């Protein structure tokens with residue numbers, strides 16, 4: 438009596454009913470159902486793989502604990518939801534991820550923590566959820582010691598996740614996973630480049646590839662934070678969705694690999710006239726032939742001027758793969774097996790992951806058919822399908838992108854594309 442509830446996945450969140458207010462409470466964001474459904478699938482798959490991979494280590498740790506104290510609790514697979522709000526996501530992880538043993542649900546707000554208590558009790562998953570009321574940065578910093586590290590940390594803030602990255606990369610286990618959301622799309626998409634540089638350390642270009650560029654800027658920022666502590670990332674799934682970025686990255690450690698980071702991040706040069714672009718990793722810049730001076734990469738233009746002269750430089754950003762295909766496939770088959778009544782976004786999720794598998798994983802960014810080619814051409818553009826076939830016939834690869842429609846992602850040089858477009 439006096440309470441209402443919302444059902445999502447296997448969880449229900451409870452909130453006081455208020456006749457005057459709208460039905461949905463302020464802290465509940467229905468637009469994030471998709472994010473939470475996907476995160477449940479990713480977390481369970483990751484937990485299964487992590488336990489399998491570290492089986493010997495976990496067994497050894499448990500027998501050492503038992504030898505010290507026969508009543509000691511066995512090692513638990515913990516997930517820290519550092520910014521938990523109502524606790525809905527934590528309740529869902531507790532109810533839907535069988536392989537996850539414990540969830541630490543934390544929020545800085547006292548009223549949010551009251552909600553978490555109420556919701557975990559209401560969902561009968563109090564035993565699986567440990568509740569904390571701390572500044573997430575402080576909580577993660579306290580878990581820097583390897584013994585206190587957790588295998589998974591979920592960062593789902595309002596706006597940018599950058600303030601939390603330094604402590605998160607240190608608090609996650611070697612080989613553990615960070616799940617990171619950023620919702621400040623205006624900044625990441627290039628509307629406020631100076632703000633983006635200040636927050637993420639990367640200068641975004643105002644271009645039609647802004648959606649994928651935003652993902653790459655977030656990944657760059659996580660990689661930089663990881664590198665500071667002898668760690669580096671491996672993106673498992675990296676997405677641009679509706680109005681936010683969501684990435685799932687594995688965090689490894691090792692000095693040798695950290696040094697290779699300069700071969701995975703780099704800049705993008707774009708010619709605003711022809712819309713042509715090129716990219717180069719910062720490591721590549723050092724590899725000049727015979728000690729000769731570095732010559733900036735050149736972008737061929739559509740016009741008679743062979744090379745653009747007023748290139749805009751963006752970055753640095755992540756230029757490596759966005760997804761680990763094997764992992765994407767494993768998550769996809771997990772979603773295919775689930776009940777559509779529980780995960781209401783099942784069909785969309787499967788389609789999205791299929792799009793991730795189809796997109797060229799080693800080719801950063803893309804051209805927009807109409808906005809990049811149509812506008813420059815000033816005459817009618819060939820159909821995308823015809824352009825794609827011609828590019829393939831010329832011996833190059835081509836794909837679409839999960840991030841947006843009507844684009845061409847290809848390893849064909851721009852002059853090849855223009856030759857095809859002109860010949861049409």
Ligand code: SAM
Pocket residue numbers: 469473519520521522523524525526543544545546549571572573574593594595
């Ligand atoms: N993950 C939640 C979900 O899926 O329903 C939504 C989280 S909400 C977008 C962000 C939350 O972060 C808010 O509840 C806010 O109180 C909390 N927060 C903001 N700064 C924080 C900090 N420094 N430490 C801990 N919590 C913080």
